[in-house]
Amino acid sequence: MPQGHAAETPSKVKIGVLKFGTVSWMLDTIQANGLDKAEGIELEIVPLASTQATTVGLQAGSVDLVATDWLWVSRERSSGGDFTFSPFTTALGAIMVPPNSPIRTLGDLKGKRLGVAGGPLDKSWLLIVAYALRTAKIDLRTETKQEYGAPPLLNERAKQGQIDAVLNFWPYAARLEAEGFTQLIGLEEVVAELGAKGEVAMVGFAFSEDWADKNLKGIQGFLRASSKADDLLATSNAEWDRLKPLMAENDPSFTEATFEALRRRYREGIPERSAAQNEADAKVLYQFLRELGGEKLVGPGTELAPGTFWHGGDQ
Helix, strand or coil, X not given: CCCCHHHCCCEEEEEEEECCCCHHHHHHHHHHCCXXXXXXXXXXXXXXXXXXXXXXXXXXXXXXXXXEEHHHHHHHXXXXXXXXXXXXXXXXXXXXXXXXXXXXXXXXXXXXXXXXXXXXXXXXXHHHHHHHHHHCCCCXXXXXXXXEECHHHHHHHHHCXXXXXXXXXXXXXXXXXXXXXXXXXXXXXXXXXXXXXXXXXXXXXXXXXXXXXXXXXXXHHXXXXXXHHHHXXXXXXXXXXXXXXXXXXXXXCCCHHHHHHHHHHHHHCCCCCCHHHHHHHHHHHHHHHXXXXXXXXXXXXXXXXXXXXXXXXXC
16 A cells, blocks of 8 residues: 555545535535545535624634635734635626616716615725725715615616616626626726735635644645636636536526626636735725724724735645
């Protein structure tokens, strides 16, 4: 029997994810292709019902990793937590308008009904507010009538013409794109105007620094496996065809156009920059979020908490 790491016990890594979230596509790719085993880890996926359930699970120690944003990690750190963050995707939301909409610019949103996913403290919303103040000299908070709601519900209301435009997370924006909606503005454009030097990964994997120090083989193995899964998803259409049933689950209006829009946007969001480059941009965006969202959003920290981005994973 060959000696070496084949005989080693695999490191267990438990990740909590939303059952129908886009992270599950990448995790499925890891397991279907044995990328976890190749990296000497044993990946356990714990499906959770809500975003709040994922962070609660991480805080309670019932899972080792979750997908969330660096803002949550920074807020936890500035309140004494030891969580840290490794980027997963640079795909961001967009304001979408229906086919043949008269809305062509942010200024055209004046007096219109705008759906906003995630609520008044959603980071995408606040960054767009900052952008509109800077570029169009309008305050979308007072110049539009906002309707907050769950992403699928807002998509339905936009399709029925009950709202004039909708700011939604990227998978939902992609679904509207597949139905003929057009993008009024994407967050990528917004963050560049606000001072980001490149595409910023807002969402990533959060985990305890203490856990990572004790399970270095596990966390590095997981991040390498996720990077290999993304390489596969970036190049293999066959891999996406295999994922199609998982993507269509829980989505009654799923079509070939939906599939293609989701695949394209996912591929565009695969991060290409280092943690250090992402961190530099996050520090810039943090100041806008702090100014507009206040302590309710960012916690007591006046700047992005040191250690928010994990550098132990830079290979």
